Amino acid sequence: MSSRDTDHDSEPQSEVTDTLSSQKPKRVSFAARTVNDPTWDPVHSTVIQKLDCRHVDLVRKIALLSFPDAWESKDFAYFLSHPSGHSYGLFQKNFDSRKPELQAYFIGFLVKGDLDIISIATRTDQRRKGYAESVMRYVRSLPNVRRVFLEVDMENTAAIKLYTKIGFEIVGQRKKYYENKRDAYVMRWQHAKYTPSKLN
Numbered sequence: 001m002s003s004r005d006t007d008h009d010s011e012p013q014s015e016v017t018d019t020l021s022s023q024k025p026k027r028v029s030f031a032a033r034t035v036n037d038p039t040w041d042p043v044h045s046t047v048i049q050k051l052d053c054r055h056v057d058l059v060r061k062i063a064l065l066s067f068p069d070a071w072e073s074k075d076f077a078y079f080l081s082h083p084s085g086h087s088y089g090l091f092q093k094n095f096d097s098r099k100p101e102l103q104a105y106f107i108g109f110l111v112k113g114d115l116d117i118i119s120i121a122t123r124t125d126q127r128r129k130g131y132a133e134s135v136m137r138y139v140r141s142l143p144n145v146r147r148v149f150l151e152v153d154m155e156n157t158a159a160i161k162l163y164t165k166i167g168f169e170i171v172g173q174r175k176k177y178y179e180n181k182r183d184a185y186v187m188r189w190q191h192a193k194y195t196p197s198k199l200n
């Protein structure tokens with residue numbers, strides 16, 4: 001299966017449910033959902049939304065084309081449903097199918113203000129549009145995120161440039177970190193107002 005496939009019928013509609021007003025969840029259209037959404041980008045018709053275990057197949061579809069050793073569905077399900085999970089996707093409205101499509105994903109764990117990036121990728125045919133940058137800037141702006149950590153293959157120039165562009169710095173190295181024995185940089189971004197004492 002390819003991330004370039006146009007078969008998005010299996011994608012969940014980007015709908016939110018209003019469980020307060022009635023017992024049966026009320027469906028809200030993508031248009032209604034985005035009208036007051038600060039993440040709505042009218043240029044690309046995109047919005048950033050939280051991911052959960054319903055999005056496993058969509059996330060894995062992107063991962064399979066982005067990583068030589070993409071995880072199994074159960075692994076994504078674990079991360080996407082974990083209580084400490086902090087995972088978001090950038091969806092684009094599809095004017096033909098009227099279903100929003102996942103273009104980029106971010107999977108992270110947030111523990112006591114420290115956000116660890118577990119995985120991030122953009123659909124191969126949607127790269128260099130600023131999608132990964134948008135998701136990362138959004139996620140780190142969320143309340144309680146004080147610092148962000150990640151490991152990146154030292155030879156992954158695109159990712160290193162992305163992280164450097166948005167203020168990450170190299171703070172360490174891990175030798176033979178990956179299964180293929182490649183080395184990794186440890187990179188960190190921290191909030192301008194971060195002080196260690198604020199976490200205690």
Ligand SMILES: CC(C)(COP(=O)(O)OP(=O)(O)OC[C@H]1O[C@@H](n2cnc3c(N)ncnc32)[C@H](O)[C@@H]1OP(=O)(O)O)[C@@H](O)C(=O)NCCC(=O)NCCS
Nearest residue numbers: 066120121122127128129130131132133152158159161162
């Ligand atoms: C790394 C990755 C997530 C970037 O996604 P993206 O949506 O294309 O990135 P963006 O368009 O937001 O790029 C933002 C900035 O990152 C840098 N960048 C991204 N891709 C780049 C590339 N191929 N070459 C050089 N710089 C690049 C640029 O500075 C870019 O800003 P600019 O376009 O204004 O110059 C994407 O290439 C990808 O999915 N790669 C495979 C999976 C992967 O390696 N994930 C990271 C694991 S640590």
